[in-house]
Amino acid sequence: MTDDLAARGFVRLGPLLAGADLEAVRAAADRTLARAPQGPHGAIRHDAWRREPALEAAVARVAAWARALLGVPAVRLFQDHVICKPPGTPGEVAWHQDYGYWPLASPRGLTVWVALDDADEANGCLRYAPGSHHLGERRPADFVAGAHQPDRPDLPPLDPREAPAPPEAALARAGEALAHDPLVWHTSGPNASTRVRRAWSISLVLPDARWDPGHAPHPYVASLRPTPGAPLDPSQFPVFPPSSPESQPER
Numbered sequence: 001m002t003d004d005l006a007a008r009g010f011v012r013l014g015p016l017l018a019g020a021d022l023e024a025v026r027a028a029a030d031r032t033l034a035r036a037p038q039g040p041h042g043a044i045r046h047d048a049w050r051r052e053p054a055l056e057a058a059v060a061r062v063a064a065w066a067r068a069l070l071g072v073p074a075v076r077l078f079q080d081h082v083i084c085k086p087p088g089t090p091g092e093v094a095w096h097q098d099y100g101y102w103p104l105a106s107p108r109g110l111t112v113w114v115a116l117d118d119a120d121e122a123n124g125c126l127r128y129a130p131g132s133h134h135l136g137e138r139r140p141a142d143f144v145a146g147a148h149q150p151d152r153p154d155l156p157p158l159d160p161r162e163a164p165a166p167p168e169a170a171l172a173r174a175g176e177a178l179a180h181d182p183l184v185w186h187t188s189g190p191n192a193s194t195r196v197r198r199a200w201s202i203s204l205v206l207p208d209a210r211w212d213p214g215h216a217p218h219p220y221v222a223s224l225r226p227t228p229g230a231p232l233d234p235s236q237f238p239v240f241p242p243s244s245p246e247s248q249p250e251r
């Protein structure tokens, strides 16, 4: 699995949630989404784990997989979001790299994406460009209206026609997880089916991650006003396992 992540930029992890755990996470996702506005590519709610104990409880399991995949003793939770594409959602989530939207100095980490419903091409599953993470950082675009990404003429544009390999649809059963590199190119299509497509996406970074507020206009930049180069505060961005030395505040 680690080899796939390194070579292809994404990997199918298999079942992460089942039974009552999956139901609890779905119910938590629905509660957070109830207050989220519906956009052309569905509804999205950031920082869901801070509001919902069922999500907070599941983070440790996600983090354990992330540690194993990255081959590191500890990881730090950076952010999560819950995404819902109801039937008939017309828009796609445009091709992007996650790191383009992180106000952090380095892309070291990964995103774990957990399907809360069966996801396939009809209801807008993820699609990846295998190997694209090897091409480095690309110019970010405002794929969410009003995101106001900084103009980065120094970076080459992300043109999916330049992908090193044809895109692959990442089908997932409800409760199954995928993991992807913060630089891999990915997208998801409209939901043309009669089935809802919900997902929980969790991004984890290395414990020594540092802020770079100029890298992306993230909501944390406005709310936390981080100092460039400062470490992330473990009381807000917890380290897993909590007993690890990396969970102590850095200077």
Ligand SMILES: O=C(O)CCC(=O)C(=O)O
Residues within 6 Å of the ligand: 083, 093, 098, 111, 113, 124, 125, 126, 186, 187, 188, 199, 201, 202
């Ligand atoms: O769930 C989706 O449709 C998009 C999610 C995504 O791009 C991500 O989690 O990085």
